[in-house]
Amino acid sequence: MSQSSHASSAWYRPMLARHAGEDHRTASALELFFDLCFVAAVAQASSAFEHEIVAGRTLHGLLGYALVFFAIWWAWMNFTWFASAYDTDDVPYRLLTLVQITGALFMAAGTTQALEHGDFTVITWGYVVMRLAMVSQWLRAACTDRKRRRSALRYAVGILVLQIGWLVRLLLPHDGGTVSFVVLAIGELAVPVWAERAIGTTWHPQHIAERYGLFTLIVLGESVMAAGLAVRAALDTHKELGSVLVIALGGMLTVFALWWLYFAQDAPRRLRTQSTAMLWGYGHYVVFAAAAAVGAGLAVNVAHVTHQHALTDVQAAATYTLPVALFITCVWLLHRRAAQPSGKANVLPPVAALAVLATTFTAMYAVLFTGVIASLLIGTHVVAARREAVER
Template sequence: MTPESRFRLIPMRPRDPGESGRAASTLELFFDLVFVVAVSIAAVSLHHALTEGHVLDGILNYAIVFFGIWWAWMNFTWFATSFDTDDWLYRVLTIVQMGGVLVLASGIEPAFQDHDFSVLILAYVVMRLALVAQWLRASRSAGSARKATLIYAGGIALVQALWLLSLLLPESAFTVALVVLILAEVAVPIVAERTGSTPWHPHHITERYGLFTLIVLGESLLASANAIIGALHASHDLGPLISIAALTLISTAALWWIYFWPPHHLAIGSLSRSLAYGYGHYFIFAAAGALSAGIEVEIDVLTHHSELRQPWASFAYTIPIAVFVLGIWALAIRPHAGRIVNIVLPAAGVFVFIDPLIPVPFALTTVILAGVVAVLVWRRPLGQDERTH
């Protein structure tokens, strides 16, 4: 018997990228639950910052915090598509990462209010070191991908040591270190994959990205529900708040429709295309998470609880929508759409962006998105009878 079988461990060999019927596991779905908490707290913190008029500071803090959330989720997802064994050690290390996410979530508020990133960084390092252990384990049976797994393990471990050292820096130097370390994080997969590629399953990866999209869009539905709850407690604002709730539901449904229109698995191919798809989703996910904050800001304006005033408050929801639409068009729709769709989508993104400057209320954004959906119903992705139109 091998040491692996004696301890009831399965050799962590590379998964078959052409494996049929590959789908998200129950552990992956369980893992996603902790990110619901983290995304929600990040969105709430952004909402409070915007409502109090701390626009630039709030956006920068949100971008940094969301990077930690997104990067932890994405690294686990790409590792799982290559080496998921679902044995007891794999599960335990995954649960350790989940605990790190929950602690990270508790550090989001201090990061926004006091620029104190210590709890957030310590939790982040715990998550990343658990993944280092996974990469080291994978290196034992990785075959041709062994060099890549060792670069992942060594690169991630080195960056985590630098994160810990950054806590000792003064605030002015810490800001510079923050940017440098984020760039170092995103550089590790590029170096590793160029040295010895790990296998990824296109359908599995894009399913996982779709599931995370549903999580962040769900935050907007929560904002819609909050509008209804607010309306029930403020009868003089009943009409506008109910309208915001309905329009938010329609807009969120339209974003869901747009996201799932193209064949995402075709965007995962070469290393450059896969990196563009994976990294580009930071902006899509962050925008979808920020949309709920924008809706909450709009509700605060209607109930006279916001320092922001129109039309500037409306940019809090139109910018996230525009980034989401333009991002998914660039990453997944553009290569698989005909001329009409490739004109309508970017134009819609631009018009949504400038909507607050047009003397028409929130409903205009909803009308634009509904029009995009109508076009997508009319025009199919290339390969699905689009070439005949």
């Protein structure tokens, strides 16, 4: 029985490292609730990104989206890896997680203001609340897990110093906002590298793979919602209903294929060492951001065919094809060594990504053709896997 399952009613338990080979280690109900609260932040980021594109501020929107999504992803990622190693599920742990959830909701509330107007005040305070709760968690681990105390203290000190930096950043002139954000973001990325050098924490490969898979479902779900809202809008206004339905069909084909592609990978095999796991975990920033951007691109293309903005056909198509191609390429790069596919199968994803990019120039049919190409990619993978199984 897992530690979490029999500790759910405990007032307090020593925060000791969980065994990395623990049987039946799955996401807890609290972790699922935590993810649910991040749905709001992802949805707000995707919606604000779409608004910026439709308003003709594509580059501004892209920069804001990259910065905002980093804050969302990094806050989620840090909790996920910590919970994999130190989930005690006692009362203090739950209360501190509740504080982090509150911070996540503040982040969601400030996402639109940050992305559209460059005002990071609310999202920064929400982020800092989440991260200070993580400092408390790491200090708890340092007090009870003597073996990994150096790592826990490095995490606590590193995170605390950076939170001071994030608050100081709010006082800087607007012109220095992006540069200071990048510097602090690099610092955030460096903390786990520094802390894990002391002694590695005991994260669980299967648990981490499941948690990342669940967040992938969240961001892909935003695209499903975008398709549903697009169809509803077309039905309400009776504008270009046929074209909208074609886009919705292409969107659903794409999302289903992206889901299939992601979950066809054997992620735990990739998480064998600290260095490969860290590269895999960091690389998911692109996977998650691209998946959420697919929904925004889908909404942009619906708005385009219903004449709600002045983007060109190619510009509208690119808002969809670029994130899809990026998702396919990044998943391929993160898993190609662990999967050990045959030579022909290994070249399929990059070829499919290039084909998706080529559909950008098919104008209003780009979304449908992208869905078809993504579906063909999955079909060829299935056939290749079947042939390999027969040959064995």
